[in-house]
Amino acid sequence: xxxxxADFFKLERQKSTSTPYILIDEEKNYMKIEGLCFNExxxxxxxxxxDWLDKYLNTNFKLFTFDCAMEYFNSSTVKxxxxxxxxxxxxxSGENKVILNWITVKENEIIIECGEDFREEVIxxxxxxxxx
Numbered sequence: 656x657x658x659x660x661a662d663f664f665k666l667e668r669q670k671s672t673s674t675p676y677i678l679i680d681e682e683k684n685y686m687k688i689e690g691l692c693f694n695e696x697x698x699x700x701x702x703x704x705x706d707w708l709d710k711y712l713n714t715n716f717k718l719f720t721f722d723c724a725m726e727y728f729n730s731s732t733v734k735x736x737x738x739x740x741x742x743x744x745x746x747x748s749g750e751n752k753v754i755l756n757w758i759t760v761k762e763n764e765i766i767i768e769c770g771e772d773f774r775e776e777v778i779x780x781x782x783x784x785x786x787x
Contacts, residue, residue, distance in 0.1 A: 664707055674700055675725065679707060684716055689724040692732040701735045708739060712746035719743070719751075724758035725766060733769065740773055740780075747780035758785040 663682035670676040675690035686708075694700050711719070721743060723736070740755065747753035755777075757770035767786065774782040 664711075666703065666707070677704060679704065681707075681711060684719045685722075686719075687722040687724070688736075689722070691727045692725065693727065693729040694732075697729070697731040697735055701739075705735075705739065708742060712742055712751075716751055718754070719746075720754045720756070722756045722758060726759075726763065727766070737773065737776070740777065744777040744780045753780040754783065755780055756783045756785050758787070760787050 664679065665681060666677060666679040668674070668677040670690040673691065673694045675688050675692045678685070678687040680686075686704075692700075721739075725732075725736075728736070743753040743755065757766075757773070759766040759770065761767075767784070770782075770784055774784065
């Protein structure tokens with residue numbers, strides 16, 4: 656359910672069996688995606704997030720943090736995440752800084768490898784691998 660309070664966008668979606676938990680808190684300049692994502696309509700699932708991010712990254716946000724704590728995702732989700740990350744990377748310049756925390760466990764080699772691949776593609780944002 657999305658809501659707008661005091662001119663700040665906030666979205667929180669609980670996880671389902673095939674979609675992750677999502678939290679966007681514009682007031683705190685923060686976004687979190689956590690869990691599993693293998694929804695058949697992943698583009699539709701992420702459209703509101705993508706649209707919000709497009710608008711948000713064109714503001715003077717100073718510092719934005721994105722915590723990505725995915726346990727598993729399908730190839731369609733990889734494409735969506737990559738596009739989101741590339742938008743953040745492009746926006747992270749000058750006075751606008753983006754921090755991406757790629758959070759996983761050491762046993763999840765696939766997610767670690769995907770994070771390492773993403774980290775090689777970014778130029779401007781701070782990409783932290785957080786392996787628990």
